[in-house]
Amino acid sequence: MSKPRETALLRADALAKVFTIRQGFSSQSFRAVDDASFTVEAGKPEIFTIAGESGSGKTTLARMILGMELPSEGTLSYKGRDVAKLTSRDRREWFFRDVQPVFQDPFATFSPLKRVDHYLYETAFNYKVTDKAGADGYINQVLNEVGLSLAEVKGRYPNELSGGQAQRISIARSLITKPSMIVADEPVSMVDASLRMSIVNMFRKLKDDQQVTILYITHDLATAYYAADRIAVMLRGWIVEMGPVENVLGSPMHPYTQNLKASIPQADPDKVWDSKISLADLDTEEFAQVGCKFASRCPAVMDKCKHKVPPNFERDGRMVKCFLYE
Numbered sequence: 001m002s003k004p005r006e007t008a009l010l011r012a013d014a015l016a017k018v019f020t021i022r023q024g025f026s027s028q029s030f031r032a033v034d035d036a037s038f039t040v041e042a043g044k045p046e047i048f049t050i051a052g053e054s055g056s057g058k059t060t061l062a063r064m065i066l067g068m069e070l071p072s073e074g075t076l077s078y079k080g081r082d083v084a085k086l087t088s089r090d091r092r093e094w095f096f097r098d099v100q101p102v103f104q105d106p107f108a109t110f111s112p113l114k115r116v117d118h119y120l121y122e123t124a125f126n127y128k129v130t131d132k133a134g135a136d137g138y139i140n141q142v143l144n145e146v147g148l149s150l151a152e153v154k155g156r157y158p159n160e161l162s163g164g165q166a167q168r169i170s171i172a173r174s175l176i177t178k179p180s181m182i183v184a185d186e187p188v189s190m191v192d193a194s195l196r197m198s199i200v201n202m203f204r205k206l207k208d209d210q211q212v213t214i215l216y217i218t219h220d221l222a223t224a225y226y227a228a229d230r231i232a233v234m235l236r237g238w239i240v241e242m243g244p245v246e247n248v249l250g251s252p253m254h255p256y257t258q259n260l261k262a263s264i265p266q267a268d269p270d271k272v273w274d275s276k277i278s279l280a281d282l283d284t285e286e287f288a289q290v291g292c293k294f295a296s297r298c299p300a301v302m303d304k305c306k307h308k309v310p311p312n313f314e315r316d317g318r319m320v321k322c323f324l325y326e
């Protein structure tokens with residue numbers, strides 16, 4: 001019998017990342033990403049948001065998806081292949097081209113001493129463009145995709161660009177290798193508030209025009225609600241609610257998602273969650289909790305929540321990890 005064809009673009013199966021923090025003679029391990037499972041389908045471009053408060057594991061998950069960090073447990077497969085088992089050649093010549101990152105700080109990816117077009121040409125020549133004239137045309141084309149042109153960008157140094165322009169150029173660069181997936185970690189949080197929507201809109205356009213799936217990582221529920229097709233809400237490494245954005249943010253079921261939605265006024269996109277985890281927090285806090293990691297903050301907590309990990313339930317067109325829906 002022939003093997004069933006893999007239909008997923010990306011599949012995470014019980015993914016975990018364990019970090020150990022050392023302080024003096026003591027050390028403590030915790031699960032920055034814990035039992036995360038989800039599927040991104042192939043041939044169905046979407047904007048899939050990963051949201052959650054600071055320290056919930058979004059960047060750690062993104063780094064595993066980008067192949068920058070190995071999972072401690074579980075598997076990640078991309079187009080049917082285990083990312084951890086790729087040969088270095090396949091990583092370089094296939095995976096790192098097909099899955100492109102966009103980072104929070106566009107200026108961190110450009111040296112202040114180099115003209116920004118240098119990066120575009122470098123990526124184009126590394127890809128498959130061979131001559132200068134071909135490169136000019138191709139680079140102009142990818143810049144057009146993000147609302148810029150080569151004439152506007154050529155010869156400019158990073159300090160001559162606004163944050164919004166620099167982020168557009170780094171997105172243009174990510175398009176050069178014609179990726180199937182872009183992983184954008186907080187791509188608009190350093191961009192002027194007035195320009196955020198235009199970048200988020202651009203992601204929607206790229207999804208349609210370039211047939212690229214975008215993993216949009218953010219703590220900003222307002223842009224997520226506006227731009228995303230699907231959302232996964234993270235809490236201390238877990239995915240606690242996941243589904244179409246109109247279901248999950250329109251009528252959140254997990255008390256944590258309800259809490260997040262209530263605490264973020266839609267009118268204030270600058271308001272962010274804060275709660276950096278330090279070692280001091282860790283030993284008492286939610287990472288170490290035996291049952292549900294939200295139990296100590298949950299307004300609907302039940303006795304069993306303190307002892308047992310809630311399973312994932314399928315309810316009302318989404319997954320929700322909460323005993324209330326047993």
Ligand SMILES: Nc1ncnc2c1ncn2[C@@H]1O[C@H](COP(=O)(O)OP(=O)(O)OP(=O)(O)O)[C@@H](O)[C@H]1O
Binds near residue numbers: 019057058277
């Ligand atoms: N290399 C590392 N070693 C130890 N702990 C780490 C490491 N990287 C991240 N962490 C910790 O793992 C947890 C999750 O961090 P992560 O950066 O993934 O969260 P995040 O959701 O992206 O947060 P933010 O919204 O602030 O970007 C945090 O407690 C963080 O301090």
Ligand SMILES: [Mg+2]
Binds near residue numbers: 058059060
């Ligand atoms: Mg982060």
